[in-house]
Amino acid sequence: MSSLTDTSVTQLPCPTLAQLEAEGAPEEKALFRQLDAVAETRDIHLPLLDELLHLPKGRVVQYLHAKARACTEKVYGDRIFLRALIEISSYCKNDCFYCGIRRSNTTLARYRMEEGTILDCCAEGYAHGMRTFVLQSGEDAWWTDERLCRIVDTLHRRHPDCAITLSLGERSRESYRRLFEAGASRYLLRHETADAAHYARLHPAEMSYEHRMQCLQDLKEIGYQVGCGFMVGSPGQSPQTLWQDLQFIRRFQPHMVGIGPFVATQQTPFAGEPNGSVEDCLRLLSLIRLLHPHVLLPATTALGTLHPFGRELGVLAGANVLMPNVSPVENREKYHIYDNKICLDDGVDHCIDCLERRLQSVGRRMVVDRGDFQV
Ligand code: 5AD
Ligand code: FES
DSSP: OOOOOSOOGGGSOOOOHHHHHHHOOHHHHHHHHHHHHHHHHTOOOHHHHHHHHHSOSSHHHHHHHHHHHHHHHHHHTTEEEEOEEEEEEOOOSOOOTTOTTOTTOTTSOOOBOOHHHHHHHHHHHHHTTOOEEEEEESOOTTSOHHHHHHHHHHHHHHOTTSEEEEEOOOOOHHHHHHHHHHTOOEEEOOOBOSOHHHHHHHSOTTSOHHHHHHHHHHHHHHTOEEEEEEEESOTTOOHHHHHHHHHHHHHHOOSEEEEEEOOOOTTSTTTTSOOOOHHHHHHHHHHHHHHSTTOBOBOOHHHHHHSTTHHHHHHHTTOOEEOOBOSOHHHHTTSOSSTTOSOTTOOHHHHHHHHHHHHHTTTOEEESSOOOOOO
8 A cells, every 4th residue: 555654745845936036056047047948938858858958856846846837837826637538448459568468468458348337437536536537448349339329328317417538549540539529638649759769669569650640630620638758767768768758748638647767667578677657757748848748647547656755755746646547446456557556455435535635635635526727
């Protein structure tokens, strides 16, 4: 169990912009001004990104986080939005090199949730104040449009005050359109990397960068609020590929961006690779906030997996969304995307209490709200 105990993250230094300004040495102040320009122009040059990723922790990084935090507060105040995550199927036809539920992982017991159980999980999320349901799964053809539309339609009628988000991977434009018409209004599909060569390093040849981008484009055109995103520290990633990710976010203007550290996972080709850096992930969260101030930015479970206060640190870096898992506890370990995932044995009650306290420790509160993109 990963409950918050008496150690609090607020013991970490979290100075204000004014304090940093007063204490900064001249060379630090020069970087403060460059960060001001990033916020002003909503753009960043590759050399500055490279420098920020190599800088030791210190006042400049604190300034970056403080600035991103201020930006989040300006748009969303102290409000944190919750998304109820339901992992509806662990079958996947893909074989992504990083992912624990890839089809070649034959050591994993697979499951598909019953329609009634999915609806029950959503109802439980609703009872705990959640007003967005995220139905997530591997790419599983068993979930035909017909089956999915029936669930989406039922959910939509039972909970008309809630948003329905889908995270089901790549599907046809026609399928996306039908699901949208059934009542789904948001779709999460991480782009994984905006560099085609890096994409090929992370995926088998039958998967294509172009198709991924086409799906994202289709989703946007159909009218979904779209979330893209990527892992931080995946094999082959560089400041250059990350810069391309940031440029893609600037161009695409997603409503949400999900990022978390890469977690090396058993039974995948990347099992022996090093984990991504929590510190880099926090810096990127802040930069994404500054480049795209209104974006919905989750402090992800992967962040909480690699650091005991990862999600709090994510919030302090500018995140404003949390995605508690409301799937049946007996399925959780089978949805093994990466190793050491947290909250595997924790029911909704427990996680909500835990998150409430964690948020309080960083001056935020969870709200009962759909948490739409604020225009
Ligand atoms: N570590 C961290 N994140 C991962 N994902 C998949 N495998 C891993 C891993 N080993 C992320 C991918 C995917 C999302 C569902 O989870 O970015 O889009
Ligand atoms: Fe803390 Fe689940 S136990 S969020």
